[in-house]
Amino acid sequence: MELARIQEALREERLDGWLLYTFGRSNPVALEVLGLSGLHLTRRLAYLIPREGEPTLLCHAIEESLLPPLPGRRRTYHTWEGFLTGLREALEGARRVALEYVPGGAIPYLSRVDGGTLDLLRGLGLEAASSWPLLLLFQTWGEEKLQSHRRAASGLVVAKELALSFLREHPEATEKAVQGVLVRVLEERGLVFDHPPMVAFGENAANPHHAPTERPLREGDVVLLDLWAKEAGGVYADITWMAEYRAKEAAHKAFHQVVAAREAALRFVAEAYQKGRYPKGFEVDRVAHQLLLEGGYGGYIRHRTGHNLGEEVHGSGPHLDDLETHDFRPLVPGLAFTVEPGLYLETFGVRTEVNVYLHPTGPEVTTPKQAALTPL
Amino acid sequence: MELARIQEALREERLDGWLLYTFGRSNPVALEVLGLSGLHLTRRLAYLIPREGEPTLLCHAIEESLLPPLPGRRRTYHTWEGFLTGLREALEGARRVALEYVPGGAIPYLSRVDGGTLDLLRGLGLEAASSWPLLLLFQTWGEEKLQSHRRAASGLVVAKELALSFLREHPEATEKAVQGVLVRVLEERGLVFDHPPMVAFGENAANPHHAPTERPLREGDVVLLDLWAKEAGGVYADITWMAEYRAKEAAHKAFHQVVAAREAALRFVAEAYQKGRYPKGFEVDRVAHQLLLEGGYGGYIRHRTGHNLGEEVHGSGPHLDDLETHDFRPLVPGLAFTVEPGLYLETFGVRTEVNVYLHPTGPEVTTPKQAALTPL
Numbered sequence: 193m194e195l196a197r198i199q200e201a202l203r204e205e206r207l208d209g210w211l212l213y214t215f216g217r218s219n220p221v222a223l224e225v226l227g228l229s230g231l232h233l234t235r236r237l238a239y240l241i242p243r244e245g246e247p248t249l250l251c252h253a254i255e256e257s258l259l260p261p262l263p264g265r266r267r268t269y270h271t272w273e274g275f276l277t278g279l280r281e282a283l284e285g286a287r288r289v290a291l292e293y294v295p296g297g298a299i300p301y302l303s304r305v306d307g308g309t310l311d312l313l314r315g316l317g318l319e320a321a322s323s324w325p326l327l328l329l330f331q332t333w334g335e336e337k338l339q340s341h342r343r344a345a346s347g348l349v350v351a352k353e354l355a356l357s358f359l360r361e362h363p364e365a366t367e368k369a370v371q372g373v374l375v376r377v378l379e380e381r382g383l384v385f386d387h388p389p390m391v392a393f394g395e396n397a398a399n400p401h402h403a404p405t406e407r408p409l410r411e412g413d414v415v416l417l418d419l420w421a422k423e424a425g426g427v428y429a430d431i432t433w434m435a436e437y438r439a440k441e442a443a444h445k446a447f448h449q450v451v452a453a454r455e456a457a458l459r460f461v462a463e464a465y466q467k468g469r470y471p472k473g474f475e476v477d478r479v480a481h482q483l484l485l486e487g488g489y490g491g492y493i494r495h496r497t498g499h500n501l502g503e504e505v506h507g508s509g510p511h512l513d514d515l516e517t518h519d520f521r522p523l524v525p526g527l528a529f530t531v532e533p534g535l536y537l538e539t540f541g542v543r544t545e546v547n548v549y550l551h552p553t554g555p556e557v558t559t560p561k562q563a564a565l566t567p568l
Numbered sequence: 569m570e571l572a573r574i575q576e577a578l579r580e581e582r583l584d585g586w587l588l589y590t591f592g593r594s595n596p597v598a599l600e601v602l603g604l605s606g607l608h609l610t611r612r613l614a615y616l617i618p619r620e621g622e623p624t625l626l627c628h629a630i631e632e633s634l635l636p637p638l639p640g641r642r643r644t645y646h647t648w649e650g651f652l653t654g655l656r657e658a659l660e661g662a663r664r665v666a667l668e669y670v671p672g673g674a675i676p677y678l679s680r681v682d683g684g685t686l687d688l689l690r691g692l693g694l695e696a697a698s699s700w701p702l703l704l705l706f707q708t709w710g711e712e713k714l715q716s717h718r719r720a721a722s723g724l725v726v727a728k729e730l731a732l733s734f735l736r737e738h739p740e741a742t743e744k745a746v747q748g749v750l751v752r753v754l755e756e757r758g759l760v761f762d763h764p765p766m767v768a769f770g771e772n773a774a775n776p777h778h779a780p781t782e783r784p785l786r787e788g789d790v791v792l793l794d795l796w797a798k799e800a801g802g803v804y805a806d807i808t809w810m811a812e813y814r815a816k817e818a819a820h821k822a823f824h825q826v827v828a829a830r831e832a833a834l835r836f837v838a839e840a841y842q843k844g845r846y847p848k849g850f851e852v853d854r855v856a857h858q859l860l861l862e863g864g865y866g867g868y869i870r871h872r873t874g875h876n877l878g879e880e881v882h883g884s885g886p887h888l889d890d891l892e893t894h895d896f897r898p899l900v901p902g903l904a905f906t907v908e909p910g911l912y913l914e915t916f917g918v919r920t921e922v923n924v925y926l927h928p929t930g931p932e933v934t935t936p937k938q939a940a941l942t943p944l
Contacts, residue, residue: 215676218594232763234882235892236676252892254776254870270870272674272893296691297684298648300591300612307696308673310683315672320683387608400630494630494646506610516611516628517648 193227195247195263197329202243205325208286211313212239219304221292221323221508225330231258236275240282248282250275280316289313290323299517301508302327324521331502331509332526333427338549340426341501341528344383345547345559348419351377351389352433355417359409359435359568367391367404370417378421386505389419397541400494400534414439414540414565420505428505429559430530432545436565439540446489446535447542447565453483453533454544457497457512458557461523465554473510473519480533481515489535498530501547525552569603571617571639573705578619581701584662587689588615595680597668597699597884601706607634612651616658624658626651656692665689666699675893677884678703700897707878707885708902709803714925716802717877717904720759721923721935724795727753727765728809731793735785735811735944743767743780746793754797762881765795773917776870776910790815790916790941796881804881805935806906808921812941815916822865822911823918823941829859829909830920833873833888834933837899841930849886849895856909857891865911874906877923901928 202210212222216234223229226239235252239262247264252275256268267282269275283289291313292304302324310320333341351374358373359365374389392402394413409415415437420430436443457480464471480497484490496516500509510521512529523529527550534543547559578586588598592610599605602615611628615638623640628651632644643658645651659665667689668680678700686696709717727750734749735741750765768778770789785791791813796806812819833856840847856873860866872892876885886897888905899905903926910919923935 215673215679218676218680257775258777271891291683293682294684296688297591297682300594300682300685303591303682303684304594305683306669306673306676306679307667307681307683307686308670308679309676310686312672399633401634515647 193225193263194329195241198241198326199243201326201329202241202290205290205321206288207243207290207321208288209240209242209283210290210323210326211283212241213237213291213305213309215306218306219292221302221304221327224503224508225327226262227260233258238279238282242286248278250278250282283313283316283318286318288319288321290321290326292323293320294322294324299324299519299521327508328521328524328527331500331507332524333528333549334526337427338528340423341429341547341549342558344422344426345429345431347378347381347383347421348429348431349560350381351419352417352431355391356433356435356566356568359415363437363568364408366406366408367393367396368406370415371404374417374419378419382423383421384424385419385421389417392416392541395539398536398539400536400541400543409437409568411438412440413437414443414542415568416541416543418543418545422503422505427503427528428501428507429547430501430505430545431547431559432532432543433562434542434544434565435568437568439565442537443540443542444565446537446540447544449484449487449489450533450535450542450544451563452487453480453497454531454546454561456480456483457531457533458546458548458555461548461550461555465550470522470524473512473521473523474514476512476523476531477514477519480512480531484533484535492535492537494536495534498532501528501530523550525550528558569601569639570705571623574617574702575619577702577705578617578666581666581697582664583619583666583697584664585616585618585659586666586699586702587659588617589613589667589681589685591682594682595668597678597680597703600879600884601703602638603636609634614655614658618662624654626654626658659689659692659694662694664695664697666697666702668699669696670698670700675700675895675897703884704897704900704903707876707883708900709904709925710902713803714904716799717805717923717925718934720798720802721805721807723754723757723759723797724805724807725936726757727795728793728807731767732809732811732942732944735791739813739944740784742782742784743769743772744782746791747780750793750795754795758799759797760800761795761797765793768792768917771915774912774915776912776917776919785813785944787814788816789813790819790918791944792917792919794919794921798879798881803879803904804877804883805923806877806881806921807923807935808908808919809938810918810920810941811944813944815941818913819916819918820941822868822913822916823920825860825863825865826909826911826918826920827939828863829856829873830907830922830937832856832859833907833909834922834924834931837924837926837931841926846898846900849888849897849899850890852888852899852907853890853895856888856907860909860911868911868913870912871910874908877904877906899926901926904934
């Protein structure tokens, strides 16, 4: 943990401290910041980073031996009174404190401290501020993560190519068989993933959350492959690629529209950087959304334009989202995200998905940009 | 879901409704109540049960197809504005609403709605009440669960007997080898568990969270076996059993003290029922704690006296706890819990653990009560 950088950010944001609080796994954001995500914790744990001086870790005595070293003092409790006393003492003199709190729960990923604990802290005279500006420090990637992401992205591209070859050789293959090919290729390359890839044929592609079945490929189908993976300990890449087996014109037309939406979103980000400003997550979503609306596809949008990438495929950083949430966070250099507009019609669906990494000079698209449905 | 019983409880508690709200898996209590624990949900979901009339489910359009039927209306949203509108309309006319909220987070298991969402609800003019009285309806067991628990308990008893026989035949066996025996026996009986059993020899028993190692048994050791399991879809049983291999007198003495604490706790519960009142979780903890203090063991207590049993080994119902939390909930008929006082000294630890089911007439101890360390 880069304490100096966090304390600098605390001073910039005029915060007296950052209270990372979790009950067991209730606050995955705090666990990730503290590097405790893999631990089997079941008690209350608090870690206060003050704007100056040493942090304080307050943990249950029974869990102390599980915890890796963290900067600062370590204080254990084994009673609820001990927890409250420890918390009060750590917060002594603080007034404005960052928490995993977002007013109105507007970004629910980051609004993790429970209402009872929030009331407790306010009862101690504290003002709760949102920790999102501090979290950006952890959501940005350095060179090492970017390289790991690029290697994961290469693995995905090979996997989709081999899956398409397999489909050409086995034109009656099932969704599950194609999924099997993707899984095998990713695993052979040492990549890991939380859930196996998605494969959807024809009308199944109309469901953005489809799970592969024994349905075979048929003439007239679109083929949607959505795959995501990372190196162990690395950060994710996540692409969607689409093919078609003599699909009707409507599918080609809809695909061109999502491509146009993707390009408009990418252009918007690049232009904002050229103008010296950081675009906000919700703004990019609106740009892509607008393109789809203009094409007459307003009724077929089911999800936001993109999500942050991190050690989880849906990272905790800014998403391209004004649909599911109003993500007001800025897309600062070092962040990575997907751009994946999709349309879900009655009898088929289309999506294109690329990954973007933000350099200080502007966006780099780290995965291939599909221009048209790949014929089988 | 027994809607009529919940609505009756809402009227008794003078509540206008119960808002079960979760963001993905953020509120495991609500997911369990709604029977959605096994689903891969990632969006905001709300289910309002009004004191009269039909409930309303508000879920993301992308997740609708994943959800099983639930009583009442179903309304989908796919924008954040749609979620807010749906929430406002479902709550129209309500003033006092139960949530997974506990003032001060005093029972963190049940304080699950995030502070941002709590602020949002208060901003709509609602008063947040704690849902714990309603949750008791789900935490109590009927005859079927009790029978399943008893079968699980029988499996645990057989497993510990076979593990002790194994240790007698292999007096230099390691902790991991004994754990292997326990796992095998439990699995052969078709029982499942979240984590494999704990086995601790000698000084390792001084750590209440020990994970089995390659340490072999040695003369002078205590042996602590802690095992928990259930039938698939059933409720847990959870016992601790201790043996000794020529252990010193101090271990026998400490063990007698935890036995005395266990018996005092059991007596307290039985006597409360005889007097026609339901003891509270924290009261039972205090009784056992007091016994350990009186024996001069005050410095060696590391955990509460017991936990609720349910489909999770640490259920969400009332715990015997005034140590880690102040559990003010009443131990009403139909609840089940462990009674497991423990002492953790420098060079060894002792614990005895039984399970209790509460009949309307009083407690039944469903597992064997160990009176002294079993000699090897």
